[in-house]
Amino acid sequence: MTAASMNPKAARLQKVFPVDLEKFLPERVLKNYGQWVDRKFHGNGIIEHISATGDRIFTVKVGMPPNARISAETLDKFADIADSLGIGAVRVTMAGNLEILTDSLDKALKIKEEVEKMGFPVGGWGRSLWGINSCTAYLTCTTAVVDSPSISKALGDALAPYFKEEALPAKLRIFVSGCPSMCAGGTAIDIAIVGQWGAPPKIREEVIGMCLPPPKALAKIPETQIFLVQVCPTGALTLRREGDKVKLTLIGEKCINCARCKENCDAFDYDPENVGVAILVGGKLSNTGSGPRLARVLVPWLPAIPPKYEEIVAVVKHVVEVWRQNAKPGERLADFIDRVGWSKFLEMVGLKEVHDYYQRVPEFARTFLAFRGRGDVYKRLRDAL
Amino acid sequence: MSAPANLPPKEELLNRAEEILKQLEGGPWPSHVSELRKTRYPLHVYGVGLVARKSPWGPAAVKVEFLNTGVLSRWARDWVPGGGSEVHFRVFHTPGKFLRTDFLRKITKISRELGVGLIELVGQTGALVLNLTPETAEAMVDALREIGTDVGGSGDAIRALNACVGPALCEFALYDTLKWYAEFYKDKRVNDNIVTPSYPYKFKVKFSGCPLDCARAQRGDIGFIGVWEGAPEVDQELLGKKIEAGEVDPEKLAANCPSGAITWDKEKKELRIDGTRCKKSMHCIRAAFPAIKPGKKRKVAVVVGGGSKGRFGPKLGWFIGYLEPDQVKDAIDLTFKVIGPWEAEAQPKYRLGDYIMHLGLDKFIEKAGIKLEGMPVSTAKMPDEVPYAVLPKEVRERFLSFAQQLKGRV
Numbered sequence A: 001m002t003a004a005s006m007n008p009k010a011a012r013l014q015k016v017f018p019v020d021l022e023k024f025l026p027e028r029v030l031k032n033y034g035q036w037v038d039r040k041f042h043g044n045g046i047i048e049h050i051s052a053t054g055d056r057i058f059t060v061k062v063g064m065p066p067n068a069r070i071s072a073e074t075l076d077k078f079a080d081i082a083d084s085l086g087i088g089a090v091r092v093t094m095a096g097n098l099e100i101l102t103d104s105l106d107k108a109l110k111i112k113e114e115v116e117k118m119g120f121p122v123g124g125w126g127r128s129l130w131g132i133n134s135c136t137a138y139l140t141c142t143t144a145v146v147d148s149p150s151i152s153k154a155l156g157d158a159l160a161p162y163f164k165e166e167a168l169p170a171k172l173r174i175f176v177s178g179c180p181s182m183c184a185g186g187t188a189i190d191i192a193i194v195g196q197w198g199a200p201p202k203i204r205e206e207v208i209g210m211c212l213p214p215p216k217a218l219a220k221i222p223e224t225q226i227f228l229v230q231v232c233p234t235g236a237l238t239l240r241r242e243g244d245k246v247k248l249t250l251i252g253e254k255c256i257n258c259a260r261c262k263e264n265c266d267a268f269d270y271d272p273e274n275v276g277v278a279i280l281v282g283g284k285l286s287n288t289g290s291g292p293r294l295a296r297v298l299v300p301w302l303p304a305i306p307p308k309y310e311e312i313v314a315v316v317k318h319v320v321e322v323w324r325q326n327a328k329p330g331e332r333l334a335d336f337i338d339r340v341g342w343s344k345f346l347e348m349v350g351l352k353e354v355h356d357y358y359q360r361v362p363e364f365a366r367t368f369l370a371f372r373g374r375g376d377v378y379k380r381l382r383d384a385l
Numbered sequence B: 001m002s003a004p005a006n007l008p009p010k011e012e013l014l015n016r017a018e019e020i021l022k023q024l025e026g027g028p029w030p031s032h033v034s035e036l037r038k039t040r041y042p043l044h045v046y047g048v049g050l051v052a053r054k055s056p057w058g059p060a061a062v063k064v065e066f067l068n069t070g071v072l073s074r075w076a077r078d079w080v081p082g083g084g085s086e087v088h089f090r091v092f093h094t095p096g097k098f099l100r101t102d103f104l105r106k107i108t109k110i111s112r113e114l115g116v117g118l119i120e121l122v123g124q125t126g127a128l129v130l131n132l133t134p135e136t137a138e139a140m141v142d143a144l145r146e147i148g149t150d151v152g153g154s155g156d157a158i159r160a161l162n163a164c165v166g167p168a169l170c171e172f173a174l175y176d177t178l179k180w181y182a183e184f185y186k187d188k189r190v191n192d193n194i195v196t197p198s199y200p201y202k203f204k205v206k207f208s209g210c211p212l213d214c215a216r217a218q219r220g221d222i223g224f225i226g227v228w229e230g231a232p233e234v235d236q237e238l239l240g241k242k243i244e245a246g247e248v249d250p251e252k253l254a255a256n257c258p259s260g261a262i263t264w265d266k267e268k269k270e271l272r273i274d275g276t277r278c279k280k281s282m283h284c285i286r287a288a289f290p291a292i293k294p295g296k297k298r299k300v301a302v303v304v305g306g307g308s309k310g311r312f313g314p315k316l317g318w319f320i321g322y323l324e325p326d327q328v329k330d331a332i333d334l335t336f337k338v339i340g341p342w343e344a345e346a347q348p349k350y351r352l353g354d355y356i357m358h359l360g361l362d363k364f365i366e367k368a369g370i371k372l373e374g375m376p377v378s379t380a381k382m383p384d385e386v387p388y389a390v391l392p393k394e395v396r397e398r399f400l401s402f403a404q405q406l407k408g409r410v
Ligand code: SF4
Pocket: A135, A136, A137, A141, A142, A143, A144, A145, A148, A177, A178, A179, A180, A181, A182, A183, A184
């Protein structure tokens, strides 16, 4: 027997996956599994599913705090509501909303009342704000550049009416990520906000050794075998010989601020003075309208100043307003931009300063173009700001 | 990360942190800070980060025996007065992310007794995230396993699977996403590659029941999306009723179809849909459900190579063909076929999509030995926009023979 098989804890190598529908699905859901035939909306935040058996389930969508962070204490209160007014179950959505399930419209409306008393908004679905996804950032993340939960809070405060009752032309979703890793869900969304350093990172010489082979080995191993060199997509990280020492060097002109180095090694640092966010618009994942696509950069950099983030909030509110005033009913931001055209959209937004690098380069070629000696890209970006 | 310049002295720093935290508790949107206050999370660390405008956390290394993925730990940076630590588990979510109150109370109990009373309801991998302390880590894994779930899904491994709610609570589900989700988890290969990180980068598997793509399958390394063949099914009689009741405007329905597949015959009061043109946008279906429904012949579209992170930036997946709704076993085999060449050849920190870009989708499909129904004839995502390239003789000859075939015909 191996050591591992003698240790009872080795049982942990076989995971316990929660896959048993009988155990995890509410009874009423199980009974009507696959038999749903119709749906009705009852204002923002309440949807009714009708089964072929005649059963109904009403779902009340509750907006959660940024990053779907909630205390066990509050969650227990939601469980109480689900027991007293619902069918003893809730559901979590990918947008980080909490849905409370019940069996009549009356009870659904009571749930809404109770939840609102607790200070949580009910809304989403149809032509409204469906939610704001935020990554964890300063709450736990070591690579975070800006704090997405507090940015999300500021945006939620500004856009709350569109979640609760005010109509938008169509569905709106916002993803806020603290750095280019984009853990809030990437950029295939109506509005994406992504934190970034604004300037190439600085190598902390005193700790970079942690992420490199020992100095003697470093002098012998081919550059292409060095992990950090492999990780950098543009060749901005290279080895340079200084006297008899070999050093990892960062060529600022080649850096595109993708943050992959930082993600893989803690020895990269930045100056908060340069930090900001990019705002992207017009992406989506669903196949509606003209299909899924990534968002485009509208504003490549804005400062992120807690706790109000006034600059970011102002731009987002303005974009939503332009869309609200000019879109046809049912037209998502992406489809609206498609119809009027990107230049016309920029004109409507009133933005003259556009960095064309981001627009002309086809997505798959970005890196290769950067390889082809586009050393001026970075400089042009800074100048444009 | 080093201390930011001009950080105020300790007392003032903590006061300013508290001030910012207080400001984040006002306003109409629910506040994460108010929730954090009800827990044992070290809130001052977060506050100091906001003053410094730098993440206050550095990597730590809390280890749990026989748990290689799903545990993440941090220490407060040395410039945070009072210090602090943060440890969390990524816990597998329930199917469809339904939480029966009995199960939910078990989770909150574990969180209160073995954790710090703080929960992230869903992370972007689709996991339930529970904060804890290093001392209780061992006990918490066992407690979670006891109630029927587990910890895992981080690092360069298969991440937590993600499925939309599917037939459990959605009229549009075109295949049983939750069954596929369960079957994938039950496969030993899936288990083993969740347990041990050994891939070039992370790998995400996602299941969406219809083209609305609620599980974000377009963004997975491999995604399965329910579709139908041909035109949506129209119940003319029911549609007629809906039109009379003013619920549906047939002219608008036709005008808003993004592929121009719909025509409305005013005389006969009949709505016709051209199945060859329909792009499965779901528009007419959502607007006139259940008078218009997805077609009866169902398929599962497979997309590969999507993702937000990666060497070549964010990308959406490439469509590579169809499976049948009952082909979940084949889907699992396909997943490992897709993983094969990537695992063997990709450089570190290349997502599958990066590797495919590098290799070209055609070559990748050939290498992986993938054969699917409805594979696109040309698998290139976009044609090249650069009018020069170094081309091997065979490639040049392929284009020549294309032209020669045409010469005879035109
Ligand atoms: S997006 Fe960046 S800041 Fe946010 S959690 Fe991911 S790595 Fe951290």
